[in-house]
Amino acid sequence: MIRELSPELAKIAKNELNENPNQVASDLQNLKEWISKQAHLKARTDDQWLIALLRGCKFSLERVKSKLELFYTLRTTAPEVTLRIKPTEPQFLEFLRLGTCVILPQPKNSLSPCIILIRAGEYDPEKYNVADIMCILYYLVQILVIENDTATVMGTAIAVDYQNVTLNHLMQASPGLLKKIVAVSQDSLPLRLKGSHHVNVPSGIEIIFKLVSGFLGEKAKERLKIYKNNDELLKSLPKEIMPDEYGGTGGPLNDIIEYWAKKIIEYRPWMEQEMEFGTDESKRTSKNKSNQGSFRKLDID
Missing domain, CATH: 3.40.525.10 (CRAL-TRIO lipid binding domain)
Known part of the structure; x- marks a missing residue:
């Protein structure tokens, strides 16, 4: 379950981020189903985590999937940044x-x-x-x-x-x-x-x-x-x-x-679980190979 926004935040989320309360549950389910089908990807699926990603990508499911892919790919392929300590x-x-x-x-x-x-x-x-x-x-x-x-x-x-x-x-x-x-x-x-x-x-x-x-x-x-x-x-x-x-x-x-x-x-128990997430590059298919180690131009809103 996700928290209900204050009226002021809800208005901003709707106008600036395309957040539709009636569509959120469907968007979350779509992402969870997509994650479950990615053999190489072990990702967190908590609602509050996924809604943060959706808001960060203005509710573009394709952008969220790309960001999720990159987030967990970098966890595995750039440990000198994400796991140094x-x-x-x-x-x-x-x-x-x-x-x-x-x-x-x-x-x-x-x-x-x-x-x-x-x-x-x-x-x-x-x-x-x-x-x-x-x-x-x-x-x-x-x-x-x-x-x-x-x-x-x-x-x-x-x-x-x-x-x-x-x-x-x-x-x-x-x-x-x-x-x-x-x-x-x-x-x-x-x-x-x-x-x-x-x-x-x-x-x-x-x-x-x-x-x-x-x-x-x-x-x-x-x-x-x-x-x-x-x-x-x-x-x-x-x-x-x-x-x-x-x-x-x-x-x-x-x-x-x-x-x-x-x-x-x-958050230590949460973080212990977090350390288990990432990608298994040996299971990555050619379809999503292009995301591996991708450091593309940044898209910042």
Whole structure:
């Protein structure tokens, strides 16, 4: 069963995402039947997970099937991004508590995109890798879309703070790794990216922006914004959502980080099951062979 949307969210979902409450049950059944017929695909079929995918693809069943295919293919073929640190391992919580990636809480009845805050400079590049941030994002987003209907309807925005980022951090971002990170985070996850906001950008990072832009569609390029400082950033993002440390009123970062640490612990059984999903490439037929390892241009709404 899926949760009933508030009247405000339901209206937006209908007008912007083509969500028809009378058609949802049929769409969910269609997807479940399709998944059951894919011999190579072992995928989650929870209603709330599938409705998040449907909303992220504006209820185009063909787009959802492509996204599902890519999501689980990358789980298997790009483990250096999706499984570098697993949410069931102690190292995951250890890295999460560094605060490199958190999803900021929204006020009740908020109708704004959910904001994901990334702070790459908070980890030691001698001990960790930029791909570890992707792992945190990858699993937090899955919890988010299961629990938060506002995020599935209104989409998400990413705020990246480069404070304390060093050359050693930047050297980890090879073109091949960046391509996979972009494919996983923006092309396979069940979310609609409504913008990416970058602040405290160090010199020398221009080449990385150039590399990443090569993997983005036009909408994503247009929504990529760079700010000189936190005050400028706060003019574009809701003050009531941004943490205290950024001049907002969303609460201290440590509290937000600990909230997500507790969520990961709460979802441990769910995550243990999640580790079993993916693709068996030996069972893939020629009909869907073209999806294997596909890192196509991103289609972002």
